[in-house]
Amino acid sequence: MAIFYHSTRNSEEEYTASAAILQGLCRDGGLFVPSEIPALPKTPGELSHLNYRETALEIMRLFFTDFTEEELRFCIDHAYDSKFDTEEIVPLVKAGNSYYMELFHGKTIAFKDMALSILPYLMTTAAKKNDSHEEIVILTATSGDTGKAALAGFSDVEGTRIAVFYPKDGVSPVQKRQMVTQKGDNTFVVGVDGNFDDCQTGVKRMFSDETLRREAAQAGFRFSSANSINIGRLVPQIVYYVFAYTRLLKNGTVKEGEPVNFVVPTGNFGNILAALYAKKMGLPVKKLICASNENRVLFDFFRTGVYDRNRPFVLTSSPSMDILISSNLERLIYHISGNDARATRTFMKELEVEGTYRITPEMEEELADFAGYYATEEETSEKIGSLYRETGYVLDPHTAVAACACDRYLKESGDDTPVVTACTASPYKFMGSVMKAIGGEDVGKEDLDMAEELSALSGVKIPAAILELRNARVRHTVTCAVDGMEKEVRHFLGLREA
Ligand SMILES: *Cc1c(COP(=O)(O)O)cnc(C)c1O
Numbered sequence: 068m069a070i071f072y073h074s075t076r077n078s079e080e081e082y083t084a085s086a087a088i089l090q091g092l093c094r095d096g097g098l099f100v101p102s103e104i105p106a107l108p109k110t111p112g113e114l115s116h117l118n119y120r121e122t123a124l125e126i127m128r129l130f131f132t133d134f135t136e137e138e139l140r141f142c143i144d145h146a147y148d149s150k151f152d153t154e155e156i157v158p159l160v161k162a163g164n165s166y167y168m169e170l171f172h173g174k175t176i177a178f179k180d181m182a183l184s185i186l187p188y189l190m191t192t193a194a195k196k197n198d199s200h201e202e203i204v205i206l207t208a209t210s211g212d213t214g215k216a217a218l219a220g221f222s223d224v225e226g227t228r229i230a231v232f233y234p235k236d237g238v239s240p241v242q243k244r245q246m247v248t249q250k251g252d253n254t255f256v257v258g259v260d261g262n263f264d265d266c267q268t269g270v271k272r273m274f275s276d277e278t279l280r281r282e283a284a285q286a287g288f289r290f291s292s293a294n295s296i297n298i299g300r301l302v303p304q305i306v307y308y309v310f311a312y313t314r315l316l317k318n319g320t321v322k323e324g325e326p327v328n329f330v331v332p333t334g335n336f337g338n339i340l341a342a343l344y345a346k347k348m349g350l351p352v353k354k355l356i357c358a359s360n361e362n363r364v365l366f367d368f369f370r371t372g373v374y375d376r377n378r379p380f381v382l383t384s385s386p387s388m389d390i391l392i393s394s395n396l397e398r399l400i401y402h403i404s405g406n407d408a409r410a411t412r413t414f415m416k417e418l419e420v421e422g423t424y425r426i427t428p429e430m431e432e433e434l435a436d437f438a439g440y441y442a443t444e445e446e447t448s449e450k451i452g453s454l455y456r457e458t459g460y461v462l463d464p465h466t467a468v469a470a471c472a473c474d475r476y477l478k479e480s481g482d483d484t485p486v487v488t489a490c491t492a493s494p495y496k497f498m499g500s501v502m503k504a505i506g507g508e509d510v511g512k513e514d515l516d517m518a519e520e521l522s523a524l525s526g527v528k529i530p531a532a533i534l535e536l537r538n539a540r541v542r543h544t545v546t547c548a549v550d551g552m553e554k555e556v557r558h559f560l561g562l563r564e565a
Pocket residue numbers: 177178179212213295332333334335336337338339387388465466491492
């Protein structure tokens with residue numbers, strides 16, 4: 068059955084999957100959503116015989132119906148290969164009261180690799196299918212992890228260029244070093260004098276700027292997005308929820324049909340939305356536990372039905388979740404409004420103008436799939452320490468936020484359903500906070516100089532992604548003000564100044 072995509076703010080115009088991937092964001096500012104969410108093609112028992120790549124094919128062919136099987140196989144085989152440092156691609160590790168679904172075994176040791184290692188292949192395939200001959204220019208705002216994962220994915224991919232904007236003082240030292248040392252003639256990295264929301268808003272503005280688009284088109288460029296709003300990122304993220312469930316089936320933790328709970332450390336709401344889609348496809352999932360850090364805008368939303376970004380932006384030890392405008396929430400709003408594009412448009416307008424909106428009581432009832440929690444900086448650090456002392460397993464701060472949410476949910480609900488926590492980054496990416504939390508002696512040193520001690524304490528080998536940073540040359544030194552982003556893009560593409 069063919070699936071088409073349309074905007075959350077207008078359901079009239081339909082796009083094929085490849086056209087939606089190519090475009091990234093809708094022209095009206097909305098996000099692409101599928102005309103319907105397909106059901107799982109096989110029972111979880113049948114799927115449990117498949118490896119990661121085979122599972123990916125089963126899921127992606129349902130959503131990307133205008134790709135041939137051969138094209139999808141090509142994309143999948145090139146994405147989930149030896150770039151990952153484990154044959155399983157996504158291992159499940161039991162520690163304390165949860166299974167940890169390790170999504171950080173790709174090239175840049177964060178979960179963004181799960182989708183960004185396949186997106187460049189999906190996108191270049193989509194360009195061929197749509198007879199698009201312009202050079203694809205990826206514009207990306209990053210809170211730290213997307214930027215590097217997107218750069219790694221698109222670096223030297225023919226027919227593409229990529230510009231990444233990160234908050235100059237809002238990412239971890241390792242994240243920053245990963246980005247400014249990025250190789251590839253088609254890459255461009257800019258530190259913005261602002262926070263992540265500023266970067267994201269700036270990128271969105273460039274997407275909807277008609278003049279910029281026209282001038283870029285005349286010069287042979289078309290813009291696209293590698294942010295988690297692209298359905299080419301969302302759909303690959305559904306795969307690991309299905310995969311994790313089928314592994315639990317295989318190891319006997321659940322029997323066919325028995326539910327699990329997923330806990331997801333959340334920022335832009337992309338990862339947990341993929342879990343919701345997995346549930347809507349028929350995966351036995353009871354609760355989706357949405358974990359926030361001190362930027363608890365989603366926690367408040369789930370408690371009150373009011374989304375309110377008017378609050379101070381807090382810089383935390385989990386920077387990839389330091390977000391007040393959670394882009395992918397728009398897709399949830401669309402679904403819980405009964406797929407009502409007009410209502411969604413109104414809410415998003417209110418968000419843009421007032422910074423806040425309140426959903427209806429009927430919509431609130433539709434949120435029963437979710438439970439929202441948040442963790443303070445202190446709780447997060449304590450959790451890394453206590454889990455380490457109890458089990459030897461070391462969490463990064465993002466996953467630790469999720470682990471706190473999990474504890475609180477279990478305490479409040481008494482629910483004994485097995486829990487799977489999405490482990491979104493390697494602790495090596497945030498060594499400063501992690502070593503402090505587990506009481507390392509090297510605390511205070513440069514981040515990269517703590518790797519040996521972390522390895523000794525955790526028993527986990529230092530990832531290649533860390534080792535290669537040590538001698539890497541800095542290649543990107545450009546910084547700009549929030550209102551200078553467009554100028555930098557024009558410069559990168561050789562367009563005249565506006
Ligand atoms: C991006 C990111 C998140 C948040 O994921 P969303 O899909 O934006 O909710 C959490 N943890 C880490 C390490 C990340 O890189």
